[in-house]
Amino acid sequence: MNRLTQPGWVRGLLSLVFGLALGSQGLAFLQFLATKTYNPFDVGSWVLGSVVAALTFFAGAGGKKVFHLALMRGLGWQFLGTLAGGFLAEFLRALLPDMEPFGKFGFSEPAWVLGAIVGAVSFLAGAGVLTDWFKWAKGESTPEHHHDPDGWEKYFGVSLDHKVIGVQYTFTSLLLLSYGGLFALLFRTELAKSGMQFLDLNVYNTLMGLHGMVMIVSILLGIAGVMNYLVPLLLGAPDMAFPRINAFSFWIAVPAAVLLLSSMALGGFDTGWTGYPPLALRAPVGIQMFYVGVWVAGWSSILGALNLIVSVLRLRAKGMTAFKMPIFVWAAVATSIISLTATQMIGLAFQLVIFQRVVGMPFFDAAKGGNPILFQHLFWFYSHPVVYVFILPGLGIISELLPVFLRKPLFGYKWIAMSSLAIALVGFLVWAHHMFASGMNEYLRVPFMYSTLLVAVPTGVKFFSWVATIWQAKIPRDMPTPLLFVFAGIFVFLLGGLSGPPNATVSTDLHLTDTYFIVGHFHDTMFGGYVFPFFAALYYWFPKVFAKRLDEKLGKIHFWLMTPSFIFLTLGMMKIGLLGMRRRIADYDPALGFDIWHLLLTISAYLVAASVLIFFINVYKTLKNGEPVTGNVWNSRSPEWQVPSPMPAYNYDRPFEVVGEPYDYGVPGSTYVKM
Amino acid sequence: MRNLKHYLAIAVLIALVSVLTYLGMVNANLFPVEASAQAVDIDWLFNLQIKLIAFFFALIVVPIAYSMAVFRRETGDTSDSEPIESNTPLEIAWTILPLILVVWLGYIGADNLAKINAADPGALEINVVAFQWKWRFDYPQGFSSDTLYLPVDQQVLLKMTSPDVLHSFWVPEFRVKQDVVPGRVTDYRITPNRLGDYKVRCAELCGTSHAYMEAPVKIVSRAEYDQWIADQTAIAQANAAASAANPDAGRGQKLYESLGCKACHSTDGSGGIGPTWKGLYGSAVALSDGTSVSADDAYLKSSILEPGAQTVASYTAGAMPASFSNLTDGQIADLIEFMKSLK
Amino acid sequence: MEHHQNSGNLLRQGVNVFIILAVLTALEFAVAVTSASMLLLVTMAIIKAGLVLWNYMHVSKLGGEDEGHEDDRESYAFKTETNRLGLWLFLLSDAFLFAGLLVTRFNLMGLTRLPLNQTLGLVVTSVLLISSFFMNRAEVQMSQGNKKGFTTNIVITIALGVVFLLGVLGVEWRLAAAEGVIASANAASAAFYMMTGMHAFHVLTGVIFLLIVLRNTGKGLYNEEKHWPVEAATVYWHFIDLVWIFFYPALYLIGRLM
């Protein structure tokens, strides 16, 4: 860590400013060449400029050495690969009759698509993620383990250690959270007042759609981070079952994120995160980067889930039967079942649109026998279950932390475990509740209403069990930050969950669909089910990872700034939604009288962002000045806390054995694991 | 016995908080006025939902808050809480009861859906075309309108379709929403029951100007409606007669209305998403690359066929759909003839 | 496992299964040409899939009997079992992709089908089926340490795989286009090209996988005890066959001619 604190910082900051200026204005200039209008404040250019700035920052801070890092190599190769793929496609097109090579954004659209794919693969090859596999194919053997460099460098290189990968995931997730949040702040500022202020309509739509998808990818990486770090530790395994696939799953998400953001430079897209055709067929080339980016990120989910399920099934410690697994492991398995299978459907849906745009296969063109509704079915077959992917690990964290802080067993452990599976499995058959107004088969709306409402039952079981856990527990006086976030998570998720059934009954949904009520609903569920528990997890396991404890005072400021403003934000959204505020509009009718509401919502959005900024400051300060703590900070029974922090390379030097129940706090003489 | 006291206390508190939450929500002015018979049914279901929400909100929040207040750890106490593991009958109860509840709610929901879908065979049928980014209402009398006039207390059946992308028909005061899907006709049944002016607001993201895709709805008395129909029919006939005099421009005007050019181009010099057509023909048009061209037949034709090729200064390139490139030469000639007539 | 059985038994089992599969395929063809009962066709496809899963892909090895080395997590047997689980989960995931393609096909075409060349369809289907038979032979030989037999059989499998690819991409696509099944003309045709294309892509990766295994066998990397990559390639290859067992009726047999 200390490398980051040396004067490199100063160099880094200077390079950051330089990179930002160069990146944004360079892109604005390229745009000038293409469109003959020069706009130095173009939002897209600035966003991509900030990507360049991040790179120059690290280059400046780390000096020459940085270019040896896998991350930098990978990005360089992705750039070259994109060019190579693009030129290859243009060359092939030049051979065909009646094809004009090159287009508005330099390459023509097919060339961009091929370039994007080749670029992503080049990233992986260039970073060195595929090296071992190439060797295996050639029949060479490779060492079982790789040695990671010391210090911060290991986080920028290809490591096979699940703990390093977990941190890499989490860091990337926070970076994307900042991007997504920044987009939200931009368009929220635009919405503060009716009329168009400083964004144009297409940029608004692009920011809004990217906000959605970048946040979703951020969540996927965030849960992958927590699961990667924790699950092997909880199982007592030295690593995941397939460390190389694990590294692959993480690294493929990096070019995916770059692709997603690069859609801004290629004209953006105006479809929102759902990317419905036929609108998507008319969107600028940017939508292709969006599709390809999500498609690539999907492989990260699929392979990560595969790895996790195998690890849980094969690598449990001695004595760890199904109902003695930590509850978080149950949640992780349930989540992974969804990611493993359903993700293929969004991949397919996007693939079909990509092919329709590039090759003209008319899957969604009604005039040629296509069906736009088909896309929605394929899309939601993934995108509904995925909302449970977001929350199950979060709810697992809640269930994991409550007993530790309340010193009381988890009430109804088995019921909570089965509820995770139940939510995941039932969640597979409810997807069409997003399509109640779409003109789908009339008759099927009712069974989908039933199945959707059924999800309330296992979710309810979780809530009731938490309540019973909390009931009569000795709740600590000082309220440690992780516990605060757990309580807020329960509360906010309750708000989100209870706003679900009105969407599920068809006739009320016909009023609610595509309004800010839905926007309020899903921000509550995602924050309550993911963001709040995720922060709880960060505060809770930070001492395990870095052997330093985050500052409590800043933590509490973070909490008390974030929670009320966030709750106000979403309840306000629900209110104006009910009154007639449509979603995905850049401007609204002043006659509706929403101006004041929107202004308040924008202010609360800024407060939420400020609280996250405080969290970042806390992390930075702690890493720099924090006192080392190596012990069982929270007095937990869980195995990872029974050994000193930080964890050594292959976790436990001797395998442990499970001899009791995981959450028997307060039961005299009981232990969970024998080290 | 000590516990009984606590259970009684939270039971009372839950009841209290449920009622207060419910009252708070129904008095928070959450809904626009009800302007259709369907809205009345839907709001009934909303009210039921609010009751459930209030109850379950209280059921979860009250015991947690109560524990925080009452069972807080004494300062200096470092012992563990009393270990209560699990209680299977209780778990079964709070699985089965919500299960029964949601099945019942599903049944209520289906019943409610059936009510709002109930078809009146005598419903007035109007065709609706939604396109980027305008609504057009085609009345059975053979004219179209930008405003949806509806007689009060009669069911209407809107037959909706779109030539381009998905849109969604929503009048918040009617509650019901229905997507408009290219390549098929979707139905929207509503029985307006309150006089007044409302707006259709497109509720499905349909591209750049989705935010502005609104159209007025007027619910008027039967007599007013009949009068309006008569007026419109007369105007339509007069127009037909006028265009009979200059048949090409007349056909052009029809195309102007039916193709949707009207959505963006005005004929009276006022602004819009695209430049006005008034006085366009023969004028010098300043383009965004700094040059200027004369708006002759060739230029106009290419502007229609390839809107992206030359962009008029201060307008967004690509805002005009490229989907008009399949117009025939004859249709384009008619359109240009119509532009010529707009001096 | 296989060590206990003699090679004659295994060969006979492979042949028997193959014969049943062949007869069912012929029956499918006959049923479709005469009456096209969807229910019957789907039932037959499920039976065929079951046979392949059970006898060629050895689904029972999954979590079935443990190989008794649980305590030694560094052992080859333990790792193989772990790898096997991973591979099957991957196939499960991939199966969702193909299921999605089937959904797409039925959504866009309903109970109609495209004017495809029936004879050619039957021929490529048979080629893939026969390749599965030889793949099974190859695996049996490997588990008995007969590298030469293995090599012969795997070469035949690869050759049949290439023939299948040429048959679909080179001949079928061309004939279909001549019949008016053109990808950009209508959604149904597009679905046809997407399905066969995605399947062919998997066949291609399968062929590459087999080539790698073949080469590494030559280098002496596998023996009758330790040959996980061979098993993986085998299971993957049969999976591709399994997919086609459903694609064939979906594309060629089910529904009225458009």
Add this chain to the structure above:
Amino acid sequence: MSRPILNRFLLFSLIGIALAIGINEITFLFLKSEAGRAPGQVELVIPAGTADKIARGEAQSAIPANMVFVTGDVLLVKNEDNVTHMLGPLFIPAGASASMNLDNAENLAMSCSFQPTKYFGLDIREPVDWGTRLFALFISGIPLGLLLALYSFIVWPVRTTVNSNQ
């Protein structure tokens, strides 16, 4: 997955589906719409004297101006009038009949000689056939079954081999 677990899932899926049959069909009674039937043959009779009536300008016709069909229906038009009638592509001489297959879900307005408005509306919808109903059962029944099955493992545990590797 071991056999007892699998059996439990299967058993409860069946229970779930059985319950769902009740739930679905009761609600179906409420929602029963015009399209809630299987495809079949629909007969339309043009009564004698229709042409005369139209010629006289009598607005009322015995035939509805709009009809709802489901895909797969066959519309059989019997002409009992004494003149030839037309319906869209159909040409029906006096006393004869003609039929039309309605294969695609669409909303048609066909020109027609036996309606005062000279127009006949055909609203062809997807039928609620057995396939749709089975799908509906699947959608509501399977989740219910899964839910019950999962919790049943707690209330009536099974002996499993999943944990036997310990």
